[in-house]
Amino acid sequence: MHYQDKIKKKDSSTQEARQGVIDFGAFDDEPQALQEQPTPATHNTGKSPFAGFRYISIGSGSSGNCAYLGNENGGFIVDAGVEVPKVLNALKANGIEQSMIKGIIVTHDHSDHVRYVYTLLRTLKTVRLYCTPRVLNGLLRRHNISRRTKEYHDNIFKEIPFRLAGMSITAFETSHDASDNMGFDIDLNGSHFVVATDMGEINERAQYYMQRANYLVIETDYDTEMLRQNPNYPEYLKARIKGAKGHLDNETSAQFVAQNYHPGLKNVFLCHLSEHNNTPELAVGTMTRALQAKGLSVGNGSNEPSQRTCDIQVYALPRTEPSLFFIL
Numbered sequence: 001m002h003y004q005d006k007i008k009k010k011d012s013s014t015q016e017a018r019q020g021v022i023d024f025g026a027f028d029d030e031p032q033a034l035q036e037q038p039t040p041a042t043h044n045t046g047k048s049p050f051a052g053f054r055y056i057s058i059g060s061g062s063s064g065n066c067a068y069l070g071n072e073n074g075g076f077i078v079d080a081g082v083e084v085p086k087v088l089n090a091l092k093a094n095g096i097e098q099s100m101i102k103g104i105i106v107t108h109d110h111s112d113h114v115r116y117v118y119t120l121l122r123t124l125k126t127v128r129l130y131c132t133p134r135v136l137n138g139l140l141r142r143h144n145i146s147r148r149t150k151e152y153h154d155n156i157f158k159e160i161p162f163r164l165a166g167m168s169i170t171a172f173e174t175s176h177d178a179s180d181n182m183g184f185d186i187d188l189n190g191s192h193f194v195v196a197t198d199m200g201e202i203n204e205r206a207q208y209y210m211q212r213a214n215y216l217v218i219e220t221d222y223d224t225e226m227l228r229q230n231p232n233y234p235e236y237l238k239a240r241i242k243g244a245k246g247h248l249d250n251e252t253s254a255q256f257v258a259q260n261y262h263p264g265l266k267n268v269f270l271c272h273l274s275e276h277n278n279t280p281e282l283a284v285g286t287m288t289r290a291l292q293a294k295g296l297s298v299g300n301g302s303n304e305p306s307q308r309t310c311d312i313q314v315y316a317l318p319r320t321e322p323s324l325f326f327i328l
């Protein structure tokens with residue numbers, strides 16, 4: 001599939017998310033001060049003075065996905081595919097105590113995203129799992145995940161925002177081959193953090209949310225040439241990865257971000273890099289060149305003084321190690 005075929009043409013029916021917010025208030029100790037702050041006048045005009053996402057990835061890719069997204073008071077886990085002690089140790093090392101974790105959301109029911117969800121729920125005790133009914137049913141069918149997971153479950157639905165840990169989360173449809181598949185747009189006082197992983201093509205709804213991101217986690221699973229030349233992958237598996245319900249390659253993601261760049265987009269996190277069909281250097285290099293071709297200066301996300309002034313930061317999430325801890 002050529003990269004242009006993986007970015008779906010938009011029709012005229014692009015719509016805002018449905019109005020109305022489900023508030024999981026019982027599990028959300030949002031302080032009053034946050035609610036009273038004025039909303040910034042415009043979206044995507046750069047860093048809001050009230051922003052303040054905290055982000056760390058603990059694992060990214062087919063061996064296990066897990067990240068934490070929060071604000072200064074607390075946050076939630078996105079995907080539960082990494083061993084629980086490793087997750088909690090990485091968070092504690094960065095000042096995130098267990099009590100600050102207010103919930104778990106999952107993108108889809110493939111095991112690299114849900115393998116440890118029940119263990120994590122049991123460990124955290126008081127938090128809930130927020131996912132669609134189809135994701136829950138999909139993960140309950142897995143023999144290695146306890147059916148008691150459903151005792152911790154609250155339903156969410158695509159395109160209907162819900163509040164958790166002081167943030168508004170909207171799930172959107174993605175093109176992938178699990179029971180149900182979604183990305184997330186997380187709104188903190190008008191700043192948008194968008195998680196877009198595991199998708200064979202960028203469908204219209206995903207484009208809508210990804211285009212307004214200030215901080216974007218985007219899949220760069222494989223380098224097309226490395227995948228083509230890999231002698232250890234059978235053709236059917238290569239076809240599944242490249243297919244419309246498989247994964248995104250470096251070039252497709254790079255072209256998408258370059259074509260949709262706006263000055264409010266500050267950080268691009270490359271996720272779900274294949275161990276065998278990609279390298280961080282290739283993924284970052286492809287994205288960097290596409291952005292530089294637009295005349296943009298590209299930093300490495302390190303927050304060093306020489307990098308901080310760049311137009312945009314590009315950083316590949318490590319596959320099996322915790323990433324840097326980002327305060328955005």
Ligand SMILES: [Zn+2]
Pocket residue numbers: 061062065110112113198272
């Ligand atoms: Zn995955």
Ligand SMILES: [Zn+2]
Pocket residue numbers: 108110176178198
């Ligand atoms: Zn998947």
